[in-house]
Amino acid sequence: MLLETIQQPSDLKKLSHQELQTLANEARIVLLGKISYHGGHNGPNLGMVEMTVALHHVFNSPVDQLIFDVSHQTYIHKMLTGRAEAFLSPEHYDDVSGYTNPKESEHDLFTIGHTSTSLSLANGVAKARDLKNETNNVIAVIGDGSLSGGLAYEGLNNIVEQGTNTIVIVNDNDQSIAENFGGVYRNLKELRETNGQAKNNFFRALGFEYHYLEEGNDVAALIELFEAVKDKKTPVLLHIHTIKGKGFKFAEENREKFHAGGPFSLTTGDYLASGSQEETYGSITTDFLMGKMQTDPKIVAVNAGTPMILFSKEQREKVGNQFVDVGIAEEHAATMTAGLAKNGAKPIWAVFSTFMQRSYDQISHDLALNDLPGTILVYGASVNGMNDESHLGIFDIPFLSHIPNVIYLAPTTKEEYLAMLDWSIEQTDHPVAIRVPVGAVKETGIKDQTDYTQYFKSQVTKEGSQVALLGLGNFYSLAEDIAFDLETKHNINATIINPKFISGLDTALLDRLEEKHELVVTLEDGVIDGGYGQTVAGYLGNKDLKIQNYGLEKLFHDRYSVSKLLVENGLTKENIIKNILNSL
Amino acid sequence: MLLETIQQPSDLKKLSHQELQTLANEARIVLLGKISYHGGHNGPNLGMVEMTVALHHVFNSPVDQLIFDVSHQTYIHKMLTGRAEAFLSPEHYDDVSGYTNPKESEHDLFTIGHTSTSLSLANGVAKARDLKNETNNVIAVIGDGSLSGGLAYEGLNNIVEQGTNTIVIVNDNDQSIAENFGGVYRNLKELRETNGQAKNNFFRALGFEYHYLEEGNDVAALIELFEAVKDKKTPVLLHIHTIKGKGFKFAEENREKFHAGGPFSLTTGDYLASGSQEETYGSITTDFLMGKMQTDPKIVAVNAGTPMILFSKEQREKVGNQFVDVGIAEEHAATMTAGLAKNGAKPIWAVFSTFMQRSYDQISHDLALNDLPGTILVYGASVNGMNDESHLGIFDIPFLSHIPNVIYLAPTTKEEYLAMLDWSIEQTDHPVAIRVPVGAVKETGIKDQTDYTQYFKSQVTKEGSQVALLGLGNFYSLAEDIAFDLETKHNINATIINPKFISGLDTALLDRLEEKHELVVTLEDGVIDGGYGQTVAGYLGNKDLKIQNYGLEKLFHDRYSVSKLLVENGLTKENIIKNILNSL
Numbered sequence A, B: 001m002l003l004e005t006i007q008q009p010s011d012l013k014k015l016s017h018q019e020l021q022t023l024a025n026e027a028r029i030v031l032l033g034k035i036s037y038h039g040g041h042n043g044p045n046l047g048m049v050e051m052t053v054a055l056h057h058v059f060n061s062p063v064d065q066l067i068f069d070v071s072h073q074t075y076i077h078k079m080l081t082g083r084a085e086a087f088l089s090p091e092h093y094d095d096v097s098g099y100t101n102p103k104e105s106e107h108d109l110f111t112i113g114h115t116s117t118s119l120s121l122a123n124g125v126a127k128a129r130d131l132k133n134e135t136n137n138v139i140a141v142i143g144d145g146s147l148s149g150g151l152a153y154e155g156l157n158n159i160v161e162q163g164t165n166t167i168v169i170v171n172d173n174d175q176s177i178a179e180n181f182g183g184v185y186r187n188l189k190e191l192r193e194t195n196g197q198a199k200n201n202f203f204r205a206l207g208f209e210y211h212y213l214e215e216g217n218d219v220a221a222l223i224e225l226f227e228a229v230k231d232k233k234t235p236v237l238l239h240i241h242t243i244k245g246k247g248f249k250f251a252e253e254n255r256e257k258f259h260a261g262g263p264f265s266l267t268t269g270d271y272l273a274s275g276s277q278e279e280t281y282g283s284i285t286t287d288f289l290m291g292k293m294q295t296d297p298k299i300v301a302v303n304a305g306t307p308m309i310l311f312s313k314e315q316r317e318k319v320g321n322q323f324v325d326v327g328i329a330e331e332h333a334a335t336m337t338a339g340l341a342k343n344g345a346k347p348i349w350a351v352f353s354t355f356m357q358r359s360y361d362q363i364s365h366d367l368a369l370n371d372l373p374g375t376i377l378v379y380g381a382s383v384n385g386m387n388d389e390s391h392l393g394i395f396d397i398p399f400l401s402h403i404p405n406v407i408y409l410a411p412t413t414k415e416e417y418l419a420m421l422d423w424s425i426e427q428t429d430h431p432v433a434i435r436v437p438v439g440a441v442k443e444t445g446i447k448d449q450t451d452y453t454q455y456f457k458s459q460v461t462k463e464g465s466q467v468a469l470l471g472l473g474n475f476y477s478l479a480e481d482i483a484f485d486l487e488t489k490h491n492i493n494a495t496i497i498n499p500k501f502i503s504g505l506d507t508a509l510l511d512r513l514e515e516k517h518e519l520v521v522t523l524e525d526g527v528i529d530g531g532y533g534q535t536v537a538g539y540l541g542n543k544d545l546k547i548q549n550y551g552l553e554k555l556f557h558d559r560y561s562v563s564k565l566l567v568e569n570g571l572t573k574e575n576i577i578k579n580i581l582n583s584l
Helices: A017-038 A044-046 A049-058 A074-083 A088-097 A116-131 A150-162 A183-193 A219-229 A249-253 A281-295 A311-322 A328-343 A354-369 A395-401 A414-426 A472-489 A505-515 A532-540 A562-568 A575-581 B019-038 B043-047 B051-057 B075-083 B090-095 B116-130 B150-162 B185-192 B219-229 B249-253 B283-295 B311-322 B330-342 B355-367 B397-398 B414-427 B472-490 B505-518 B532-540 B562-568 B575-581
Strands: A063-066 A138-141 A167-172 A208-213 A234-241 A297-304 A322-323 A345-351 A375-379 A407-409 A432-435 A459-462 A464-471 A496-497 A517-527 A546-552 B065-068 B136-143 B166-171 B209-213 B234-242 B299-303 B323-325 B344-350 B375-379 B407-409 B432-435 B459-462 B466-471 B494-497 B517-527 B544-551
Touching: A017 A044, A017 A074, A017 A088, A017 B397, A044 A049, A049 A138, A049 A219, A063 A116, A116 A138, A116 A150, A116 B311, A116 B330, A116 B355, A150 B150, A150 B185, A150 B330, A167 A183, A167 A219, A183 A234, A183 B150, A208 A219, A219 A234, A281 A414, A297 A311, A297 A328, A297 B116, A297 B494, A311 A322, A311 B116, A311 B344, A311 B397, A322 B466, A328 A345, A328 A354, A328 A375, A328 B116, A328 B150, A345 A354, A345 A414, A354 A375, A354 A395, A354 B116, A375 A414, A395 A432, A395 A517, A395 B185, A407 A414, A414 A432, A459 B375, A464 A472, A464 A532, A472 A496, A472 A517, A472 A575, A496 B065, A505 A517, A517 A532, A517 B494, A532 A546, A532 B019, A532 B532, A546 A575, A562 B323, B019 B043, B019 B051, B019 B075, B019 B090, B019 B219, B043 B051, B051 B075, B051 B136, B051 B532, B065 B116, B116 B136, B166 B185, B166 B432, B185 B234, B209 B219, B219 B234, B234 B494, B283 B311, B299 B311, B299 B330, B311 B323, B330 B355, B344 B355, B344 B466, B355 B375, B355 B397, B375 B414, B397 B472, B397 B517, B407 B414, B414 B432, B466 B472, B466 B532, B472 B494, B472 B517, B472 B575, B494 B505, B494 B575, B505 B532, B517 B532, B517 B575, B532 B544, B544 B575
Parallel strands: A063 A138, A138 A167, A167 A234, A208 A234, A297 A322, A297 A345, A345 A375, A375 A432, A407 A432, A464 A496, A464 A517, A517 A546, B065 B136, B136 B166, B166 B234, B209 B234, B299 B323, B299 B344, B344 B375, B375 B432, B407 B432, B466 B494, B466 B517, B517 B544
Antiparallel strands: A459 A496, B459 B494
């Protein structure tokens, strides 16, 4: 294979257009081989094959600096920059991450995983180049889906303002993760349909020199365009139409399904892990909301570009105007939620923990300062969530729970979760966030009758002495396991507490712990710094009680094994019991 | 005065255009009377006089819902909605806040203080209206300066997508706080110069029905335009050219100076508090950076729309391309800083604590995950900062210090600050944030020789026993005061510690405190929840030491008296000494 002869991008320089096309064809086959076996981002990479080949033929990485938005479309880039083995040999599949990673290659400038940052990064890189009086090209590749994020617009504005070489490539495949939403997409459509000639032009309005290319999967056409703008002294925007999923029929036909996923069959296009029919906390949420929406037209779910965490395409059609996908624009989702709540709707914003952090200011000001009763459902908030360093769900407790007025809840069972969710939707006093449990559904069969207006009231599920275990949310069961062993193996009758509330303390309960306990142990499924346990430690610091906080070390843990990470962080029953026994 | 007859906006309905013009003239005089005596946002309100009169004449607040971006331009709105007394009578000047405030009036929908949120709020309000099958108008007023924030663009996109009544008014006075920066401003200029007829039209490109009005300070023209679009079923965007500072010569002539400020002379246009020549931590920073920039062209300062915290207009001209104002776009500032650092520049991003929170995700991912050596100078991070509930500088420790890789420093003197700043600019290992001290400059006269690569190493400034006082940054002097009284009045020789680092602990030092101490006291100038003290408490929880954390209650404190707030939060020397004595 030609591909195997490519050690670095400069090896593409000497290839003819015909050979480059062959290389692209090989790369697509190799890509399909890996993603069908291993899983990954399918559509985005299939669509980028030709463009990546053309980029590395025309430009001169790493002297010319390439920045890819989200960087989930860089599998071919990795193949062509010395990492082909990670796509050719199954035993090396995991040698590379699913995103650009400077630790892997000098051709990867940044670790990226969230959308809409590429243009601002490029603006900084280009400004530094100018300060150093260097003359290389800076190229940012951004998908149409990422254009809905406000940061992309800030980047566009500032690239024009800077006025020096920056080549912005809008890779327009007419699809976000799911559908695109927002006014700018009408303009992109108009531009595609007029071969870039439409009178209304978002990019020209911002001051860009604009070029349109319809044949975004044609190597020769791409090379011609890139050659034409290479080394320009002023910013230029290339609007290039590509086919998401290009070259794999099933991916071209079902672009949402094939945005990303696990292993699939190349012959049938079916994912191998058949969708389980088992109940999950996700399916419970969906069922509950769809039922409740039918009887209350004021309930409205909001989401920023990941609608599938709540509703499938069919379900979205069913709930109609009671669901809003705002595009990949988490800030807008948060602030719109505030507007909805203010005007008497009952909004539920569903968001992954890792993406929620994109709206810190909007949660703080628009929701919390205004004290508006929107509900935030926080998905994937756990060590058992996405495990790429760019998609961690372990920072939400530190950043969310210390914002005034926010009631942050940690349910431990299905019944508790549904009671909290129902209460949150109906109450009109505060913003409420719920850390949607992760993992197998736990059902008690007993309806949760808790009055959640009794803010910060914890539940003592077992009255004991000596040791009190506060098991927060997903880690409540760890508290139960520890208590069981303490009792059966060490004759210690520990108290077990389900805190329920993350954002405040049951001070009456904590005050009385002193009477019968020597040690308070907190367990939380997130980083320990700034977490729940430290607020407990701060409160109890002046009392005659010892406190042990358990959680994860403050690090960007990357592609970790959960069980190994738990061991490394002392988060095992055995270690905690050992420490408890040492302390008593 | 006609103004005194206006009890509510409906009173404007019956007025003739002539009377409305009289009302506007009166309102401007009353406004000048208050702001020249009291201080406030000058230019923005002077420019909005006629528009506010016309809005309340045509629309029907509070049924029609008005949302003002930042809401610093709503003084006239307040006058016309039952709050004229707060502008007419000096003894009532402080009855109203400088922003919209739902606690004051049903005509104020939201508490707002940060930019670019109005369109997303309006989008939520309008969506709720639609769900309720109501038909009122939703009107959002946003200044040109706020258009540089990405959230405004997200709002524009989603208003078009929603497709129902929302009237967006772009109040274009061709000025942000200082100059405008970004491509969109070229288009606004083009549109102003062509009376809205330019071919390139940013708003039309996003799908808006667009109307331009040149005479934005003409009541009759404004009324005609508003009447024409009132009750439209689809979104509409009104681009209205107003004069910032209109009607006060000095404000029209010097728009940056008269954006906001304290009391000024109506006859000379001079601010009464003459610019002190005394050294401040701000002036120290400016002097240091200007000096260092001269010898190192790779040093570059970045700021998002508040350039005056670093450089005056003249100084900006002097430093030239070593300063970048990105517009009011804090996310871009953070991410651009990452790009600059990656490519070998030495960026310093200067930002207020309250605005830094708009970039949580960009600090976390672009700077911290990539572990890039950008410097963040955090201004106004103190209880002694801005004291509006929408501009508090007391949340930065909880949200910033728990992000991995960030080194967050708290200097206590001029020498320490400059040593930290110089080190930060030259080091190449991590993002470093410095909490710029607030208040009078403290000078030791002794150069700080600390090696700041010894991460998290605290300084023991006085070795004692029994009690260890950790006084963080601005509160270090409080620790000294307490220690002095403990020694002189209670014969207790307390240990004093200057932690220097906020984002990590000197565990070796904390470990050895147990030997000679019973009590550890932490003092920090910010909210206590998620703060520095709680990390200390968490670390020491399992030891034979008591811990007391001092800081502010987790609340949006509003227009507080600092001394009163400190008393209410137990942050007085007397209270802390009492608690210490009780604990020993």
